[in-house]
Amino acid sequence: MKSQIKIGIIGGTGLDQDSSILTDKKMIKVPETPYGQPSDSELISGKIDDIDVYILGRHGRQHDISPTNVNYRANLCTLKQLGCTHILTTSACGSLKQSIAPGHLGIMDQYIDRTNVRGGRSFYKVAHIPQPRPYDPKLQEIFYQSACEAGYKCHPSLTAVCIEGPRFSTLAESRLYQSWGADLVGMTMVPEVQLANELGLIYATIALVTDYDCWHPEEFAVSVDVVNKTLAEVSKKAKDVLVRSIKKIKQIDWTKTIEHKAMIARNAIMAK
Template sequence: MVKIGVIGGTGLDADLNILRDAQMINVGTTPYGRPSDEQVTSGKIDNVDIVVMSRHGKRHDRNPSDVNYRANLWTLKELGCTHILVTNACGSLQEEFKPGMIAIVDQYIDRTKSRPSTFYKVIHIPQAHPFDKTVQMMIEEACKTVGAEYRSGACIVACEGPRYSTFAESKLFKSWGGDIIGMTTVPEAPLAAELGLFYNSIGLVTDYDCWHEDEGESVTVELVDKRMKMLAGVSRKVLIETIKRIGKHDWSEKIAAKTKEAQGAIMFK
């Protein structure tokens, strides 16, 4: 049985007409503390069970380093989710990832510093391919269906934040082969893997970070907010189309393999 947890400012929780049988569910504390909100939204899209969670809280009052990623993922797992779909506001590090487009994330480079990043005392979770390839293809198909401008195969540099990059850092990350930059992919992706969840990210490209010669496209709070509002409608359509495709796929063997992989990686609880 597939159930999808959606994390981010997607608009799915704001427009309850999108969800059939929509309801608010109270969520309590976890062994790792409280999640970002006291309630999540549940419902159905095309007969697929959905749980929508706001990563930063409904008031967006938690900066990326203060989000309780463990509690958020634990809550979604406890609610029966098998897949996690997230949206990320991100800056571009390469010319071809243009502001206003969608980036389908394939890899990450971890530049976070002090975030709790595991549920266990010792676990060695594989992360060679942290994003599910089948879902990546479904996101690409969804982009084509709704006419969204997109680019696949994105490598995201996950930074600590909450500050934006210096010019030197931006050029360095660009030289490493990073395509986009954001602040929340780590530890979300590895934590999801530890719980045996399929994790995929839809990057919403808002700016050119600060390396680009066009200063009008350099990252600012105002520019990010403006582009996120512009991208809200198309990202919602992409999410809905992706969810429909996930729901029609037979995941039974992959879920069993993913669960076995996660359990086999635990050395000490």
Template sequence: MAAAAVKIGIIGGTGLDDPDILEGRTEKYVDTPYGKPSDALILGKIKNVDCVLLARHGRHHTVMPSNVNYRANIWALKEENCSHVLVTTACGSLQEEIQPGDLVIIDQFIDRTTKRHCTFYDGQHSSLSGVCHVPMAEPFCTKTREVLIETAKKLGLQCHSKGTMITIEGPRFSSRAESLMFRSWGADVINMTTVPEVILAKEAGMSYASIAMATDYDCWKEHEEAVSVDKVLKTLKGNANKATSILLTAIPQIGSMEWTDTLHTLKTTVQCSVILPKQ
């Protein structure tokens, strides 16, 4: 089996989508069977590793979480032959030990969304027939997560090696009652975008991992200012360089590693998950 070619798709969240991390940038506008992605694909390199950057909410932050075309975004990166998808996301902390400014390499999610397309296999697109019951016990790529965790350690960053992300519909923030409930469920952090992105990447057979940056304590914590847009953006502005430094250091390492078996397993998992219509 020939060695798998590595190409990294990068989806940048709010305040975490700086195109300057790429060398030799070019822009490419594409369409997909599921519509247009959030913005142009920005193609370039990070230390000789081919990368494709996409702003999840558009470069001018014009797309709210529920309206992000997650299927088009992931499909576009797959069509560009990306083997990996590394994403950044702002999040609220639901646990005392995850402080604003900390990074979390999430390993699980809880889905509280209600309005989103969570599969490519929707019966509307002839290129993908059948129903896909993709396993989600391990939503994020373990091997890629390990690289991100080790990179954060080497850089001396405050980073939590696992965490459960609860994804809400938004665009509003949680009520205090909801925030306390999510804590009782065992969620560690909260955002509005991990689902369905991680599910679609799994269906596409891509290695997916997320760098989550805590910006606040949501609204569960007594004597702590409740989350607000100003607070989120202020924390992101002061700490965005942490996520950037992980990407700039981890991507060359990912590019030098052998991924054939990992990507083959991801592809095979999807193939075995699809129930085709009876002839």
């Protein structure tokens, strides 16, 4: 029997709880989880192509939660309790490569964890969740196909350095991350993707490229003003890609993938 799918969207900077892509929209109250309150006490629910969709703003409706203080466990627990099988997310990022320009989209494939303060990294006392491919390959493919069909410049299979934030990088750090061969720098991949895998969720991220971090000699260094100038344009593209992707997701039987993810998540738990 084909598994029923429900989709959670975690909107990062620029999308937050933007409900313009949904039909049959309504606000639903969500209770506090065993891990605390999610970023908002209410979520937006609705439909895209008759698929149930829930949108949660990662940084809260007022965008007043810093990357370090996001309750990643509560956010994902809430979406899991609502029955979500897939989590589609967006993340504003700086580019570490000339060819990945502000205004482009990217598909996350790998991360390098440079966070050092964040708690809530697991739902368990001990869980060794595998992370060779933290982002679901099929969702990555769907995102990329959807972006290309829409005519957007999109880069597949990107590696991002996740920094603690909320400050931006120093020039020395930016150059260090370039020397590692990384493509992007962002602040919200960790521990969100790890936790999604612990819950057996099918998870992927669209990167919204807003700036060149601070390494580029001919561009302004990253700042809130620089990010905001690009964000409106690139967010519009990301919303279009999300809608196109959900229509493709609907056509696929995800039963085996859901079962496989659940098995990996179970086998990772050493102590609850």
